Amino acid sequence: MSGESDGTVVRRDRFSGGPARSFLSSMDADHRIFAADLAVDRAHVVMLAEQGVVDDDEAATILSALDSVEDAGFDALPEGEDVHEAIETAVVERVGPVGGKMHTARSRNDEVATCIRARLREDVLAALDAVIALRTALADVAEAEADTVMPGYTHLQPAQPTTVAHWALSYEGTLARDTSRLLDAFGRTNQSPLGAAAFAGTTFDVDRERTADLLGFDGVVANSMDASASRDFLLETVAALSSVAVTCSGLAEDVVLFANRGFVELSDDYSSTSSIMPQKKNPDTLELVRATAGDAVGAYTSLATTLKGLPRAYNRDLQRATPHAWDTADDVTDAVEVAAGAVATAEWPAEELEAAAGEGFSTATGVADALAATGMPFRTAHEIVALAAEQSDDADGSNALPESHASDGVSGEHSADLVAVDAAAREVTGKPLSELADPEVVAAALDPVTNVAQRDSAGGPAPDAVRDALDDVRVELAADEAEVADHEEALAAAADDLAAEVAAYE
Numbered sequence: 175m176s177g178e179s180d181g182t183v184v185r186r187d188r189f190s191g192g193p194a195r196s197f198l199s200s201m202d203a204d205h206r207i208f209a210a211d212l213a214v215d216r217a218h219v220v221m222l223a224e225q226g227v228v229d230d231d232e233a234a235t236i237l238s239a240l241d242s243v244e245d246a247g248f249d250a251l252p253e254g255e256d257v258h259e260a261i262e263t264a265v266v267e268r269v270g271p272v273g274g275k276m277h278t279a280r281s282r283n284d285e286v287a288t289c290i291r292a293r294l295r296e297d298v299l300a301a302l303d304a305v306i307a308l309r310t311a312l313a314d315v316a317e318a319e320a321d322t323v324m325p326g327y328t329h330l331q332p333a334q335p336t337t338v339a340h341w342a343l344s345y346e347g348t349l350a351r352d353t354s355r356l357l358d359a360f361g362r363t364n365q366s367p368l369g370a371a372a373f374a375g376t377t378f379d380v381d382r383e384r385t386a387d388l389l390g391f392d393g394v395v396a397n398s399m400d401a402s403a404s405r406d407f408l409l410e411t412v413a414a415l416s417s418v419a420v421t422c423s424g425l426a427e428d429v430v431l432f433a434n435r436g437f438v439e440l441s442d443d444y445s446s447t448s449s450i451m452p453q454k455k456n457p458d459t460l461e462l463v464r465a466t467a468g469d470a471v472g473a474y475t476s477l478a479t480t481l482k483g484l485p486r487a488y489n490r491d492l493q494r495a496t497p498h499a500w501d502t503a504d505d506v507t508d509a510v511e512v513a514a515g516a517v518a519t520a521e522w523p524a525e526e527l528e529a530a531a532g533e534g535f536s537t538a539t540g541v542a543d544a545l546a547a548t549g550m551p552f553r554t555a556h557e558i559v560a561l562a563a564e565q566s567d568d569a570d571g572s573n574a575l576p577e578s579h580a581s582d583g584v585s586g587e588h589s590a591d592l593v594a595v596d597a598a599a600r601e602v603t604g605k606p607l608s609e610l611a612d613p614e615v616v617a618a619a620l621d622p623v624t625n626v627a628q629r630d631s632a633g634g635p636a637p638d639a640v641r642d643a644l645d646d647v648r649v650e651l652a653a654d655e656a657e658v659a660d661h662e663e664a665l666a667a668a669a670d671d672l673a674a675e676v677a678a679y680e
């Protein structure tokens with residue numbers, strides 16, 4: 175092996191061969207930043223040549239060695255404490271001591287921070303693609319199911335009828351904010367620490383803006399100690415991903431409950447069966463989506479605990495911080511993709527949903543609203559309807575009042591509820607319902623379909639209100655999609671430019 179007088183070799187021989195060797199190594203996790211490290215090496219060498227720190231010939235030699243290292247692949251790397259050391263060793267093995275010039279004016283501290291940011295920004299964009307796909311699937315459900323009435327819950331008790339579309343857009347709205355959190359995290363991740371060296375800068379005339387540009391970063395992390403030491407971008411990204419996971423866990427839980435009640439039919443592709451009970455169709459995929467929040471929040475906690483109290487500047491603890499971000503990015507992106515597939519292929523049985531939407535006197539709030547709209551104090555209306563609901567309950571929850579008591583002119587499945595409201599009105603006010611309000615209006619409030627249609631306040635569940643909301647959602651989705659595509663194109667363009675700069679030396 176050439177380069178016996180090279181300091182790198184001496185350092186390795188002296189420090190890295192002991193019993194703690196594998197404990198010290200980050201090689202397994204570094205697979206993830208192999209490509210990023212090669213890009214960082216190339217950008218650094220191009221900049222060193224442009225600044226006259228290395229000759230063009232030397233740069234050409236190192237750059238061609240990097241091509242050869244890339245062609246051989248990660249698994250062909252020599253042993254090393256980490257991928258940075260292994261690549262440098264591989265370069266020196268190929269071209270001799272001149273390869274040692276690659277590490278001029280930098281440290282593994284700024285190098286690793288740059289590699290992590292370069293890779294993580296791609297992972298954030300992949301997560302954003304998945305979140306936008308899920309939002310699109312939810313918007314499509316909203317469009318298809320705008321008129322599909324279903325029960326809505328508070329405290330997991332039937333509360334008020336709503337629509338499948340309103341439910342779907344409720345998650346779309348949260349995920350839109352999750353998108354914005356991820357885009358924020360992307361912006362602060364996409365800043366270059368390169369040129370900070372160990373933490374204290376360098377005597378060489380480096381051009382930090384140039385390497386940032388060659389690597390597609392939007393700018394540099396100005397302070398060199400901050401640049402090498404800080405991992406708040408990891409924390410912020412894992413926090414944003416955890417938020418996505420928590421949002422999806424709620425969505426998954428809802429769908430699991432809906433499946434339990436026969437309110438949704440999952441496609442076979444997103445269901446499992448039992449090894450013993452042949453009739454079973456289980457929502458396992460969504461249960462695993464639900465569980466992913468546990469991993470993400472666990473990773474956030476581990477990461478925050480690792481970072482807490484670390485002194486300036488670089489500490490090896492940071493090596494154990496990084497994989498939490500890789501695991502979270504992979505787990506959450508996978509979970510979001512599965513959730514999107516399950517949502518996109520699910521079916522919503524409209525008749526069952528509408529029937530269930532009227533159960534448990536869950537139209538009561540609408541009836542109280544209808545009474546209050548006549549000028550009656552809402553508290554009185556509430557009392558009347560509460561009493562009516564109680565009587566319904568006493569009658570075994572099944573509209574069991576005698577049909578002959580139904581108010582004139584109102585027939586159908588909700589007439590018994592109307593009788594109950596009439597009886598309650600007499601008890602509370604001493605007047606029949608017909609003197610207090612138009613029974614037709616009250617009957618409309620008792621019907622889940624008209625009940626929902628009446629709640630057309632902005633952002634409400636009435637089909638018209640949902641259609642209006644959906645127009646805004648589509649506009650916002652298109653804007654977010656365009657922003658992510660812009661970032662993806664910028665990174666691809668930077669990679670092409672770097673390749674062209676490198677080619678000019680070869």
Ligand code: ARG
Binds near residue numbers: 255256283490492493
């Ligand atoms: N593998 C290390 C990490 O992931 C980077 C190397 C810095 N090592 C050092 N001893 N200064 O953080």
